[in-house]
Amino acid sequence: MAGTKSPHKGSNALLRISFGWVGLVFLAVVWQLAAIGINKTIFPSFTTSIIAALHLATSSILLSDILPSIERTILGFFISAVIGISAGVIIGHYEVARKWSGTVVDFLRSLPTPLLVPIAVVIFGLNGRMVIATIVTAAIWPILINTANGTSSIESTMLDTAKTYGLRGRSLFLRVVLPAASPQIFAGLRVALSVSLVVMVVAEMLGGGSGIGYYISNAQQSFNIKGSYGGVIILGAMGWMFDTLFLMLEGRILSWQRGTVGGMANA
Secondary structure, eight states, X not given: OXXXXXXXXXXXXXXXXXXXXXXXXXXXXXXXXXXXXXXXXXXXOHHXXXXXXXXXXXXXXXXXXXXXXXXXXXXXXXXXXXXXXXXXXXXXXXXXXXXXXXXXXXXXXXXXXXXXXXXXXXXXXXXXXHHHHHHHHHHHHHHHHHHHHHHHTSOHHHHHHHHHTTOOHHHHIIIIIHHHHHHHHHHHHHHHHHHHHHHHHHHHHHHTSSSHHHHHHHHHHTTOHHHHHHHHHHHHHHHHHHHHHHHXXXXXXXXXXXXXXXXXXXX
16 A cells, blocks of 8 residues: 555664674774784774774864864865756756857866866965865766756656746746756765765865865874874764765655655555
8 A cells, every 4th residue: 555664664774774884893803804914003903093083083183174174075065066056957958058068068077186286276275265176176077967967858748847837947947857857966966975075185185284184194194104094984984974964865855756656656
């Protein structure tokens, strides 16, 4: 019957979560065993790295480097999302815009992001704005391209039907175009979120002046191996946190789509 929930859904979700943690435990065990056979001076054990990560998260590094990195990643991702979705909808909806912008988009997204860091340093200096600008230059493309593809693939009959009901301009985009393209938009957003984290680290290492990437780079140069591995674990935790929160948000926003599909399947 429509609307009934399978009694196994809750247990299946717990099973998937359990498998995820089992994978992490397996990785930790492999790391710990590998450290036994390798010089711990250059490859500290998992427990040593975890302790170093906890020390970073509870020291002044939290305010001076970790939180600024989180803020830069979120802000760069948000700016990329606003620009990428807006431009992607226009490019995908209007064929003229798609033809005129195709070559420009292909050229700009092919530029290696690390090569843009020196330009950003010249324009913004060694600060957080440089890191944010560098994030935007990389994270905007998966959002823009996925949004354009999702928008251009909307059936013309759907748009024509909406127009017969008087939907035009902003109402058409907000009530028809964006909901129809939202699965592909969120796929691009998730890729862009991981790209934002990676580019943030690269930009901070090359000239951020502060941040977790800057800390890891300094720790390596000063032979603080434990600190650098602790910073890597902090980065992994940040990536897990970002992805988990994003999937929760995506599940809420796209719940109408799963409900529609489920309703059709159970009808």
